[in-house]
Amino acid sequence: MHTAKHVQQLRSSYIREILKAATADGVISLAGGLPAADLFPHMLLQEAMLKVANNRQVFQYGETRGYAPLLEHLSKTFNLQESHGTLVTTGSQQGLDLIARTYLNSEDHIAMEAPSYLGALQVFTLAQATINTVPQTPSGPDIKALKQLFESRQVKLFYAVPDFHNPTGISWSLQTRQEVARLCQTFNVTLIEDAPYRDLRFFGDDLPLVSSFCPDHSLVLRSSSKTSAPGLRLGSVTGPEEWITHLIRVKQTSDLHSSLPMQAALLEILTHPGFEQHLCNVRSHYHQRYQALSEAINTHLQSEVSFTKVEGGMFLWLKLAKGDPMQIAKMALKKGVAIVPGSVFYIEEDIQSPAIRLNFSYCKPEQLATAIQLLASVIALPK
Ligand SMILES: Cc1ncc(COP(=O)(O)O)c(C=O)c1O
Known part of the structure; x- marks a missing residue:
């Protein structure tokens, strides 16, 4: 059956492809927009689900x-x-x-x-x-x-x-x-x-x-x-x-x-009285993860990239001095790091400068540092 015309206009999402690859064993994923599963409010969820099951x-x-x-x-x-x-x-x-x-x-x-x-x-x-x-x-x-x-x-x-x-x-x-x-x-x-x-x-x-x-x-x-x-x-x-x-x-x-x-x-x-504490905990871990990511970038990639500091959330936008972000994303995946090339966030008519999106909420600080070292070996390659 043919899809409706308006569905045909949807670009096949590179993110969907990369997210599939990003879940493979041994891949460090800075690609998705995933919150940290280890920071979910497990106790609160458990209590809530038990109560709800009885209602x-x-x-x-x-x-x-x-x-x-x-x-x-x-x-x-x-x-x-x-x-x-x-x-x-x-x-x-x-x-x-x-x-x-x-x-x-x-x-x-x-x-x-x-x-x-x-x-x-x-x-x-x-x-x-x-x-x-x-x-x-x-x-x-x-x-x-x-x-x-x-x-x-x-x-x-x-x-x-x-x-x-x-x-x-x-x-x-x-x-x-x-x-x-x-x-x-x-x-x-x-x-x-x-x-x-x-x-x-x-x-x-x-x-x-x-x-x-x-x-x-x-x-x-x-x-x-x-x-x-x-x-x-x-x-x-x-x-x-x-x-x-x-x-x-x-x-x-x-x-x-x-x-x-x-x-x-x-x-x-x-x-739940513990919810505020849970939020503080998430913020504090995301802050640590962001710091680990930005320090690794400053150490391993400084001359190749630039970024605007962020004050919250889950993403950092890395502007590249040179190179094709799509190629860089593909090469990084071969090295075991998943990232998203900036081009997927624009419409075709937009003027774009080369960039990649890095997520810092999902991985632990050590993984983020390793990911940037691996990424540096791709970005710093002579083109
Ligand atoms: C800007 C923005 N809006 C909406 C959503 C969708 O969020 P939800 O899980 O609430 O559907 C996302 C998810 O990543 C997002 O980044």
């Missing part, structure tokens, strides 16, 4: 919007204003897909930073939207380019990851947050603020959500994947209640509702 009600069909006690907890934690609502989704990825399916007609214009999260590029491609990109600077999107874009055409959505971006790890400055919010209000563009890494800050001070400066022009995606466990497959969308209501109608056609037992388990985890 018959959550094994029945439930409300599409989500498990009421979890919704109540989330809206308090997010400090939502009265006119705003929450929808629990099957991962924040589903939130993104629902937004595209609910709000985008084919050829509607959307804006993104370049580079951008691959999963979002795929959702917007599948929705047949026209993707416009603006370059990213170390403090966020290039404001001048964003303004020009908003002036030149009616952009419906601006998708962004302002905290510890995937793939670059950068976090927007306060000024950029305010300027983007102002532009979205002025040009009536809806900001899709994707914030899965927001709670993973290990250095510096927290900054407000961009949407806090334009609440009625934004939808916020959050995820439990990086702070609890991705296998729970839970996330949420918040924003003006009227917009959430439309998302609920579309989610009904998709999966009726996200798993109730998992939502009940998540509520147990989030309200």
